[in-house]
Amino acid sequence: MSVPYAEVIGDPIIQSKSPALHNFWLKRLGLAGEYRHAHVKAEGLADYVASRRTDPDWRGCNVTMPHKQAIMPLLDHIDPTAAAMGAVNTVVRAEDGTLSGYNTDAPGFLEPLREALAQPHLFRMARIIGYGGAARALVTALAGHGFTMVVFGRDPAKGRALLDELDPEGEHHVAPVSMLAEPTDFAFDDREGCYDLVINASPLGMTGNPALDIDFSHVPPGSVCYDIVTSPPDTEFLKAAREAGFETVDGLAMLIGQAAHAFEKFFGHEAPRDCDEELRAILTS
Incomplete structure (x- = not known):
């Protein structure tokens, strides 16, 4: 049985803590879903976006170095705030396959x-x-x-x-x-x-x-x-x-804050922020 999923992309990506925190929130809320990581190099970015666009289970991705600017021309819509920044760190897929870019870093x-x-x-x-x-x-x-x-x-x-x-x-x-x-x-x-x-x-x-x-x-x-x-x-x-x-x-403060905004866009629920200290302990263990 397929489940909705989101992921984080970058090069490198293995060090990303995003899967741990998003999956923590999914479990805490009892939601069906997964959050993964994908190693995407610059030369593979366009193919990655094209393949995910047609995947109905894919809710979107967070974008880290070095793709925050390069991904923008591959999207259908850019939120005005992200456009003003000239960088996207969150991509959301609509049911019709259109992709919108946001920036939750700020x-x-x-x-x-x-x-x-x-x-x-x-x-x-x-x-x-x-x-x-x-x-x-x-x-x-x-x-x-x-x-x-x-x-x-x-x-x-x-x-x-x-x-x-x-x-x-x-x-x-x-x-x-x-x-x-x-x-x-x-x-x-x-x-x-x-x-x-x-x-x-x-x-x-x-x-x-x-x-x-x-x-x-x-x-x-x-x-x-x-x-x-x-x-x-x-x-x-x-x-x-x-x-x-x-x-x-520290960077976990920004990571958790920006991820909470992205989580709601991906999974349609607010992240449970009353357990930030427990989440921090997991992220630093």
């Missing part, structure tokens, strides 16, 4: 910051490391909450293009990621009421990738350090940030 990312962002601030600044599909969602989300941003990466010209595309009216900045490894004596604005984020939106620090090399003299006093990497969930960046006295947010 609300998932903002979820653990919601209480802080409800407060007024004199100034908000975010230092974002990375240019990929997740960074596009973060830039769009933070621009909507009044942040000035500095984007770090290997090619500052790409960072400039990203900012000019997503928030052309903003007074944002770019810098090479290499500068973060060297100490700085920059005099940060430490007035009460300033809100600073330092966000790793790159694969640096992910299992199998080089570590994020950052000297914490680049992190303003009182900053929140946020790493969207989920494997490992407690990265060296987060450990060092805590040791230096900074508040931290």
